[in-house]
Amino acid sequence: ALTWWNSHVRIVGNDAADVMTWIELKKKMADTYCPRNEMKKIESEFWNLEVQEESDRVERYIGGLPDSIHGSVTASKPKTMQEATEMTTGLMDKKICTYAERQAANKRKFEDTSRNNQGQQQPPKRQDVAREYAAGSGSRPLCPKCNFNHDGPCTPRCYKCNKIGHLSHDCRSPTNANVAKNLRGNGAGQKVTCYKCGAQGHFK
Structure with a gap:
């Protein structure tokens, strides 16, 4: 050239x-x-150009099939082109149907999961509720004891000693101290003390 x-x-x-x-x-x-x-x-x-022998035509036809059905058609050992094409058509139809069914099942499963998630809303956490309550009362002063916005004196109740005026993490009640001491187990024969009434011999 x-x-x-x-x-x-x-x-x-x-x-x-x-x-x-x-x-x-x-x-x-x-x-x-x-x-x-x-x-x-x-x-x-x-x-x-022509392939003279039927067996050669079948062999070349099978050689061009996709891997997903090549082994199955080869194992069936078709003798004629008609047998090979019929076997191939049947296998491909089955593959397509199976794929379509699997896709439909996955879609239904996804829709059911989405529906269940929408119907079962998780309840808000206690801290989140408290935070929203405090944030929503911005016009009132923030209390340093309970960390909430409110007017007037703070009257928090301790759930350990059941007294008003402090929270459980600030509790210095002797009853509360006895409970903690008993829980640590200082001796096998030591008596337990009730954290409600203060008497020994029971927890509550």
Whole structure:
């Protein structure tokens, strides 16, 4: 091709060769190296290509099948092209149906899960409720004892000693101290103390 091009440039000149379009170049090269009569011979040979033996046709057909069904068709050992194509069609139909059923099942499962999640809202945590309560009362002063916004004196109730005026983490009640001491177990024969009434012998 390079020899032909150099010869063509010498004949028509550099200026004429430079302005030649790609289509014109392809046509000139095809006329030189691929004359129409030779192309017709090749086309005729191609169309007349045939696999003579039925077994060879079946083998080539199976060789071009996808991996998902290739093994099954090979194991069935079809003798004719009709058997091979029928087996292939049946397997492909089954694969498609199975895939469609699996997709539908996954969709139903996803929809059920979404529906259940919407119907079962998680209750807000205690800390979140307290935070929202405090944030929603911004017009009232913040109490340093209970950390809530409210007017008037703070009257928190301790759930350990059941007294008003402090919270459980600030409780210094002797009853509360006895409970903690008993829970640590300082001796096998030590009596337990009730954290409600303060009497010994029971917890509550």
